[in-house]
Amino acid sequence: MPSTRPTRVLIIGYVWPEPRSSAAGGHMMQIIESFLQQGWHITFSSPAGIGEHKADLATLGIDEVSIALNNSSFDTFITELAPDIVLFDRFMMEEQFGWRVEKHCPQALRVLETSDLQSLRDARQQQLKARLKLDADTDDFSSLFAPAQRETFEQMAVTDLAQREIAAIYRCDLNLMISEYEIDLLVEHFKVPRALLHWCPLMVDSVPGQFVPFDQRQHFLSIGNFRHAPNWDAVLWMKTAIWPLIRQQLPTAQLHVYGAYTPPKATALHNPAQGFHVLNWAEDALEVMSNARICMAPLRFGAGIKGKIADAMLCGTPNVTTPVGAEGMHGDLPWAGAIEQSASAIAAAAVQLYQSPDAWHQAQQHGTALLAQRYLQSTHGPALVECIEACRAGLQQHRRNNFTGAMLRHHQHKSTQYMSQWIEAKNRTV
Template sequence: MPHPATKVLVIGYVWPEPRSSAAGGHVMQLLEAFLGQGWDITFSSPAKPGENRADLVGLGIREVPIELNNSSFDAFIAELAPDIVLFDQFMMEEQFGWRVEKHCPDALRVLETSDLQSLRHARHQRLKDRLKADEASQDFSDLFAPALREEFELMADTDLARREIAALFRCDLNLMVSEFEIELLVEHFKVPRELLLWCPLMLDLPIEPFATYEARANFLSIGNFRHAPNWDAVLWMKNAVWPLIRQRLPGAQLHLYGAYTPPKAAALHNPNQGFHIMNWAEDALQVMSAARICLAPLRFGAGIKGKLIEAMLCGTPSITTPVGAEAMHGGMPWPGVIAQSAEDIAAAAVQLYCDPARWTHAQQAGLALLNERFRRQVHGPALIDSLNACRADLPRRRRDNFTGSMLRHHQHKSTQYMSQWIEEKNRNS
């Protein structure tokens, strides 16, 4: 008699939009890995569906909307009885983790982090403080290479870090896209390495020949405008980087694509300066493949950057910062240039744009990097093996993670009572 299919419940902060963000793309890659095992998948979210959401039903994934602070979730999960529950972002673990534990105590609880939000927010605050103190400076080399200890001290006193790290401890396994963040968590936040799995973007390598140097033109930048690091990069390009590029290449054109373009971004559109706000790209890989250079001057952020992965998939060399390249190349040559100031970014962009030999070498470096670090055939099976091993050894793992059980005992009680109070208040209002 065949064994019943493993049941997986994914609780998403939003419904996945793989064409709007790298985080949405990573969630879809996880779902595809589960589908490849024949697992029975249900995706739930309290969010309203976005206009660019993926067609989960078409993939054979059940969709079930859920509500925050509503005991209807209890009946839903008790009936579903999943074997694995994946929380997409730590806020979903905060909201639903205690309900999962109460009604399905034997379910493996997994957190998909995408990036450490507390690290990203702390770096954003550091940038704000720096700009306030020295608004004119365009060299951020002192911000781009801090020691792990400095990053820890930047984060440690924030409520966001306390919440996020606690959620990591409470889960049985945490999926991390960044090796840098794993080392930060292990060395300074004392998260057991056993709780962390390096699970970067899982990709199929391109098989079609790349468009050549001669077949391409223009600079390109791409990214969700709602994501604060992307918006900051757009402003830095507009005010500092792009004017320097135009001084060297007066006819240069920059096309900026992004989902959910706000009026403040649309207002930056200026064809006379070669600065074009293009709104959402229906096919991001198509527009990336037509560009000669991808510009990603990120001054803060965390995780790994989907736009730079897309550039490699399209054979498009990129210019970025140490923050942009963080945890992506593992010491291998970067497929373009990593620079730390507006002047150096502009100089590198122009040089690479105008040098066919160097450009072709960077294109091939991107392919080598994808092959070495991001293959689906490597990371997909590693993910499944880790999940199965955790399920087989769950009692021992939870016993050894005493900090996690302690945090669940205290935090979930307070969350439970607050949620029940909100539900009762809503019922009586």
């Protein structure tokens, strides 16, 4: 008789998911929902502390288990759980726990939720720092926004972070990629087999048919977790360069800046006289987005795709962003607002959209079309499950085809295992 037990999934989270604080948290909950729709039994574990905006997983029937780094208690836990699928939330969790999973549950499918390529984001941040060091007063960042992928690869490839992250990708059976740009970068330049990568973007349940009208909206809006470095940099750029240009043309305009975990350095930027309002965390991000006229997302570096922009489209709110902000989000379809490369061009586009009902409505329609064609849960949820099931069905051959991954697991897991065991032994003697 075949087993009738439901498929067991263990998720090892870098943090506990906070869908209202970050796009990464929202994406994790979308993946979880896709699994729940299959009737799979999910256990979510993490070595992190509990954040103030953590999702209530228990109400969804998900078991919550706190785990410890460098501690053999995890071995007993995973052996007893015997999961069929283990999903690592970001590559650092694969580094920490991958060797333990392979040792105690060798037949479990190992999946990595990359969230975005952190080594890509870090390389771009270093490029920005170098550009600002060369010319702190520059207005045009087109040289940062349009490098060839080969140039980006060469800057990433020499970094420790990229070597660690790409190694983790090779060691896993399947990697969930949120951006098609990143898939192309991995396949064409890092030579990662395409069979190891699955496009799994942000997902929406449906596309709204009605929005708050243009003439009932007011103000510009920016939103994003302040712990995410690209968001903080974007706020600084708006404060120092972009917003003054907008206020020159719209003297009574207001910008409302929302973000989880607002630090004192951000609060210090609050200046109502300049129309620059730092308003901390939004209790309902979609509500404030729906009542804003323009979403500002002037990201000078970053990776993946942007939750704030997907939310803007979901609320019918045109956005103004950069090539980094729009990367991987629209394919060949028209953009839901404007994509610009300098402070002056961003300000001009924002003012034009703010004042023109025709341009504003056209951008809104583009956003609706984007969501319908690229982001529906009804498309991507089943595709994710189908890909996972196909990998499980042919796992033995799938792993034989990935010799580089097997080689990296053999060497990396040994060194990681011995380091972890040394730390655990050391901790017992303290």
